[in-house]
Amino acid sequence: MKIEQIYTGCLAHGAYYIESKGEVAIIDPLRETQQYVDKAESKNAKIKYIFETHFHADFVSGHIDLAKKTGAKIIFGPGAQTNYEAHFATDGEEFKLGDVIIKVLHTPGHTLESSTFLLIDENGKDHAIFSGDTLFLGDVGRPDLAIKSDLTKEDLASMLFDSLRNKIMTLADDVIVYPAHGAGSACGKNLSKETVGLLGEQKKTNYALRADMTRNEFVKEVLDGILPPPQYFAKNAMMNKSGYTDFDTVLKKGDVSLTPEDFEQVANQEGALVLDVRTEQEFVKEHIPNSIFIGVHGSFAPWVGALITDLQQPILLVVPEGREQETVTRLSRVGYDNTLGYLEGGIESWKSAGKDIESIESISADELANRFNSDTIEILDVRKDGEYKSEHLEGDNVHHFALDYINDNMNTVDQKQTYYLHCAGGYRSVIAASILKARGFNVIDIAGGYAALKKTNLSKTDYVCPSTL
Template sequence: MEIKQIYDKALAHGSYAIESNGQIALVDPGRDPQPYLDFAQAHNGKIVAIFETHPHADFASSHLEFQKKYGADIYVNPKVGVSYDYKPMEHNDVVKIGNVEFKALFTPGHSPDHNSYLLLDEEGKEKAVFTGDSLFVGDVGRPDLREGAGNIKVSKKELAGMMYDTLNSVFSELEEDVVVYPAHGAGSLCGKNMSDDLYSTIGREKKENWAFQLKEKESFIDSYLEGQSFIPKYFPYEVELNRKGLESLDESLKKVPYLSATDTLEKGVLVIDVRDQEKYKAGHIDGAINIPNNENDKFETWLGSIVGPEEQFYLVGDTKEELDYAVKRAAKIAYESNIKGASLIPEGNLTSTEPIDLQDFKQNPDKYTIIDIRNTSEVAGGKFFDASINIPLPELRERAGEISGDKPVVVHCAGGYRSAAGSSILAQKLHVKVFDLSEAVNDFK
């Protein structure tokens, strides 16, 4: 038997491939099937089963593609209410894959239809548990994503109570040395206090995870509900998509139109410029929003937080390779069908962005309206500027009208990435100069 964690750093998403006697099971696979096909080829095995812990809110799953193209069975809790053929797995149901067994554990709390899967090795010993978004390393999955999405809609307080029961009646009963393999790590918006470690053990979590330390149910619920981050626009949409299942990635990508630098973009359609901040500021299409798409950028999260799931948009970049990369990353949250066209940046009629006069800003901050686009939870830890106004980036397009137009505007975040998007949004909304403080924000912390 071999267990391989396949980790997508941009989405902080962990999925798993488990091989036994030539048969392979996947747990919570991402949209791109290739890493799992590569694993199967390397082990001369066949992917026969997909175990879905729940309909995820933050990424699109490839479970239906594996069923339709490769004949794999999909196992999921029947409470999910899926639109595809599946094999139901309820609490304590067992499925044999090769010489190992997967035992379903009903673990609601993050969602009301959540399964975890306990892996029993060839000797029947508890080896590992794939916890999805229920138990993380150092945290538990947030309870507020299913109040308005999914087959079953439950209040976050009810879900918080379910999570308390899950921790104390299910996970606490497992052997101490069982390895915990979660669906997310630090940086995911599905929790609030995750460790940088990508796996753990039940024993370690019982000792170190805050959620196990609160023994009184009401205290646990109060602490659990407090301080959760914002919910990106695409999260409820993603839950519904994953309940239905998506077409294969390759087939969907073929439908994205590619445009040349001389093609005219339709007026009124959102334009997302995926280039570096410096290139964007040197010259961009008037009105374009800058969401940089480098390898370590959280492009998917911010695309799905700024752009609604019903909105069409153009992607623009310098090269075909740059556009291909952005299109594929958009597809990881099933936004490729929203792309009206992927276009090379035109050579003329571009708008440049005026750099901020840092010396003047440092000496005369009261001459500017300062907009802090960090999340509310970040601002609770302290402001960088006493007079700043907090409007989180995901709300900026809708709330730009709250900003007074009597002074130039300076936009900042925590490190410079989000302020590129924020300043580009306000530049098209306001009739005053808008400056991006960018990485210079570090001088003011």
């Protein structure tokens, strides 16, 4: 028996490859599936099953494409319904894989169809659970993502309470836990940086598995502090349920080199968004007018999903050489399948063609400190709510303007005002600056973000007072 976790850091996602006697099961595969086919072929093995723990909301799974490529059967838990062929297992149903067995444990709560897959080894011993978003290390799945359910998040949290106590906590302490996500995922609140653990350790340390916890306490604690899900979550879940364009077609359409003239023509004719995925330093220095920055080196796909509201938005790329296919792939992982090409030769070819470029003024933290007491200076802190509450600059001219909700809060900023933007280190503030600038606002970026500002003599506070722009 072989178990391999295939972890993708930018999505904080773990897919799994399980092999026994030449038969393979893949659990929660990514959109690009050739990697699983190649891995099985290199072992002279055949993919027999594709298990989906639930309808994922934070990425588009590769289950449909993988089934078409291999003939493997897609397995969902009880209650799932799809627009494509799949097997909907019953609670307790077992699937033979070589010398091992994969048993379905229906564990509703994160979603109604959520299931945990129990791996029983060659000796009939419970070896591991693949818990999807039901149980993470340090946390459990948020219960507010069910597709078109009449149930409330409180109802689902109550179901999750039962699922954990009746199906998972009854298993032995030495059972290995393989979750679908680690730290950085928006599918939970307190996920550990570790991606593999033991169930016994979770029983001791995971707040949601306390033995003396009442149902009401569980519901309250699980729901406490949950922020609204990113707008793309429901759309990705529906794609996973209903189907999608095959990945090879998406990649072929997007991996197209365009001259500056063709790039500009496509942008104008198709109403395409120009997405610049270089570093924030490169973007600040020079970029195509009205382009948006989201660097491929950071949490690229989740920020694309949070900020670009239309999954069908035509997209043109300004991308570092050699990362064209990677960028199209990472866009497709969160359902953005309408990439139309990339700028051949990058920004240098754009400049050589005599086309306009723009820049964003960027100043140091020390320079901001010099300007801080000016009557006209207005600072936007674009970090997340928890970061801002923990510590921020003190002053009536400091406003919390979280990047996550920038599209909802555009009516709170004034085009006649100049805004100084910062995040923690510089990545998110340039994203925010690019969006505001493209919409006609005057912006100045603070290089180094709050990490640099902390080293100045500016006053900081952990007290959150009401602030309006």
